[in-house]
Amino acid sequence: MTQYILRRLLLMIPVALLVTIGIFVLVRLAPGDPVLTYAGEDRDPATIAHIREQLGLDQPLPVQYAAWLSRAVTGDLGRSIQTKQRVLEAITERLPVTIELGLTALAISVTIALIVGTLAAVKRNSVLDLLSTSFTLAGVSFPNFYLGLILILVFAYIVPGRIFPPGGFTPFTTDPLENLRRLVLPALTLAAASTAVNLRQMRSSLLEAFSQDYIRTARAKGLGERLVIVRHALKNALIPVVTIIGLQVGAIIEGAFITETIFFIPGIGRLAVQAIPAGDYPVVQGVVIFSAISFMLSTLVVDVLYAVLDPRISYESAKA
Amino acid sequence: MTAPALPIVVPLTRAGRTSSLRWFLRRNPRILIGGTIVAILLFVAATAPFIAPYDPIKVDVSQALVPPSLTHLLGTDDLGRDVFSRVLWGSRVSLSVGLISVSIGFLLGVSIGLAAGYLGGTFDLIAMRVIDALLSFPALVLAIAITAALGPQIQNAMIAIGIVAVPGYARLTRGQVLSIRAREFIVAARTIGAPPLRIVLRHIFPNVTNALVVQATLATAFAILAEAALSFLGLGPQPPYPSWGQDINYSQRYLANLKWWMSAGPGIAIFLAVFGFNFLGDALRDALDPRLRRSG
Numbered sequence A: 001m002t003q004y005i006l007r008r009l010l011l012m013i014p015v016a017l018l019v020t021i022g023i024f025v026l027v028r029l030a031p032g033d034p035v036l037t038y039a040g041e042d043r044d045p046a047t048i049a050h051i052r053e054q055l056g057l058d059q060p061l062p063v064q065y066a067a068w069l070s071r072a073v074t075g076d077l078g079r080s081i082q083t084k085q086r087v088l089e090a091i092t093e094r095l096p097v098t099i100e101l102g103l104t105a106l107a108i109s110v111t112i113a114l115i116v117g118t119l120a121a122v123k124r125n126s127v128l129d130l131l132s133t134s135f136t137l138a139g140v141s142f143p144n145f146y147l148g149l150i151l152i153l154v155f156a157y158i159v160p161g162r163i164f165p166p167g168g169f170t171p172f173t174t175d176p177l178e179n180l181r182r183l184v185l186p187a188l189t190l191a192a193a194s195t196a197v198n199l200r201q202m203r204s205s206l207l208e209a210f211s212q213d214y215i216r217t218a219r220a221k222g223l224g225e226r227l228v229i230v231r232h233a234l235k236n237a238l239i240p241v242v243t244i245i246g247l248q249v250g251a252i253i254e255g256a257f258i259t260e261t262i263f264f265i266p267g268i269g270r271l272a273v274q275a276i277p278a279g280d281y282p283v284v285q286g287v288v289i290f291s292a293i294s295f296m297l298s299t300l301v302v303d304v305l306y307a308v309l310d311p312r313i314s315y316e317s318a319k320a
Numbered sequence B: 001m002t003a004p005a006l007p008i009v010v011p012l013t014r015a016g017r018t019s020s021l022r023w024f025l026r027r028n029p030r031i032l033i034g035g036t037i038v039a040i041l042l043f044v045a046a047t048a049p050f051i052a053p054y055d056p057i058k059v060d061v062s063q064a065l066v067p068p069s070l071t072h073l074l075g076t077d078d079l080g081r082d083v084f085s086r087v088l089w090g091s092r093v094s095l096s097v098g099l100i101s102v103s104i105g106f107l108l109g110v111s112i113g114l115a116a117g118y119l120g121g122t123f124d125l126i127a128m129r130v131i132d133a134l135l136s137f138p139a140l141v142l143a144i145a146i147t148a149a150l151g152p153q154i155q156n157a158m159i160a161i162g163i164v165a166v167p168g169y170a171r172l173t174r175g176q177v178l179s180i181r182a183r184e185f186i187v188a189a190r191t192i193g194a195p196p197l198r199i200v201l202r203h204i205f206p207n208v209t210n211a212l213v214v215q216a217t218l219a220t221a222f223a224i225l226a227e228a229a230l231s232f233l234g235l236g237p238q239p240p241y242p243s244w245g246q247d248i249n250y251s252q253r254y255l256a257n258l259k260w261w262m263s264a265g266p267g268i269a270i271f272l273a274v275f276g277f278n279f280l281g282d283a284l285r286d287a288l289d290p291r292l293r294r295s296g
Helices: A002-029 A034-039 A045-054 A061-072 A087-122 A127-141 A144-158 A176-210 A213-220 A225-262 A268-278 A281-309 B014-027 B029-051 B083-119 B121-135 B139-150 B154-181 B184-191 B196-232 B244-254 B261-288
Strands: none
Touching (some): A002 A061, A002 B121, A002 B139, A087 A127, A087 A176, A087 A281, A127 A176, A127 B261, A176 A225, A225 A281, A225 B139, A268 A281, A268 B139, B029 B083, B083 B154, B083 B196, B083 B244, B139 B154, B154 B196, B196 B244
C-alpha cells in the first residue's frame, strides 16, 4: 500500500508540473499589463521599467517560469498586486472559511444521500423513491447561483423574522451561533448538486447490493431485514459512494467560487473572483493552483480509501 | 433482468425507417421527452428575433420593474426591458456556447483519443499526461481561469468550456479504440494494407460514435450550465446583450426589493435547458450504450 501511495505521488509530479506550466502560460496571456496595475497612478516610464525588472517580467517566459516555480515550491507564490499581501498568506487566511463551508456542505450532502438514498432503495418505487429520483434529476440541472438567490429571497426577505441573513460571515471563534446561522444558506446552496449525485449513487449501489447472493444468504439464514441492510448491503454499497463523494470535492471547490460570491463569504473562491477583474494575476494563479493540487490529492485519498474499504482491490497485484 | 434484444431486420425503405424510429422512440419514451425539450429550445433560439414580443435591449424607463402580466409575461427589469424577450434571446447565447464549445471539445478530444489509442507509445503517454493535467482542475475552475486569462468575451467562454470538455472525449475515445484495435476486422483491414488514417476514420470511428453521442449530449448540458456560471461571474457576454447567467447576476441588486421575476425567467430557462440535455443524454445512454448504463 505504501508503495502504491508513493508511486501515485511520484506520478503526480509530471502532471503537477504540466498544471503549473498551463496556469503560468494562461495567466501571462491575460489582457492588461500587471505592471500598470502595480504602478497605480505613477505612469513614469522609468518607474514602470523598474517595476517590470523588479517583478522579473522583463525576462523571457521560460526564465520567468523557472524563477516562479523555484519560489512556488517553497511556498512563495508572490504578492497580490492589489493589496501587496503575500498570496500564500491571503490563501491560508481565507482557507478555513472555505473549508468550513465545504465540509458543512459535504456533511449535509452525505447525510441526506445516506438516509434518503437508503430509504429510496429499500422502498423502491414508493412515493419517497419517486420524489428522490425526481430530486436527483432536478438537482444536477439546477444552477446553484439561482438556488442561492431563491434561498436568500425566501429566508432573508420573505419569511418574517429574517431567519437567515442574506450574506456575510462571522468567524466561529467570535460567535459560534451566528457563524452557523450565516452558514446555513450558503452550505445548502453548495450542497444541492452534490446531494443529487450522491443520492443517485447511494440508491443505485444499494439496489445492486440487494441483488447479490450474499444478501439472499443473509436473509435465508434468518437475519432481520435491518441487520441485512446495515451490516451487509450498506457496507458494500458504500464503496462506490466513497469514490463519488471524493469526486465531489472538485464540485465543492468550484461551487465555492460561486457560493462565496453570492453570499459575500471571505473564502478563497471570492478572493479569486475579485482578483480577476482587477488583473491580480498572482492571486488568481495561486488560488487555481491551490484548487488543482487539493483536487489531485483528494483523488489520491479516494483511491487509497477504496483499497482500504474493499479488500478485494489490491493495487500491488494490479501493477502488471 | 431483461431478455436479450433480438436482432431486428428492417427494410431500408423510407416507411421502414420511419416505423423503426417510431419503434425505437416507443421503447425509449425518455428520449422523446428529452428530445422534445431540446427541440423546443433549438426552435426558440432559432426564431427568437421573430417570436420575442419586445426588443431585448430597448430601454423604456416608464415600464421599469413591472411585475409579470399579460403585456410582459415575465415582467420587466429596472430599465424597463422585457424579461421574457431577454430570456428568448438569451437562449441563443446559451445554445450557441453549448454547441460550439461541445464541438471544440469533440474535435480536439476525439482526435487526441483516436490518435493516442491507435498510435500508442510516446504520443499516447504525453497526450494522456496532458489530459491528466486538465483533469486535475475542477472543471469550472479551469473554465474560469481560461476565460479570465483570455478576457471576458463570449468567444473566450466557448473556447474555455470547449477545452474543459476535451478530457471527457479523449479518454472515452481512447478507451474504446483500445478495445476495438485488436478485433479481427481491424487486423483484416491492416492486413490488406489500409493506411492508418483510413482504418481510424472508416473502421474505428464509426464504432465509437454511440458512446460519443451520449457524451456530447451530456457535455452540452454541462456547457450551458458552465456558460451561465461564467456569465454570472461577469466572464461571459457583456451587457446589454441578454445572457441568462448575467441577467441573474444583474437581478441580485433588486432581490431585497422582492423583484423576484427578474431572475425567475433566466433561472428557470437555464434549468430547463440543462435538464433537457441531461435527460436526453441519460436516455440515450440507456438506449444506445448498455455498457455505460448505470444500474438503478
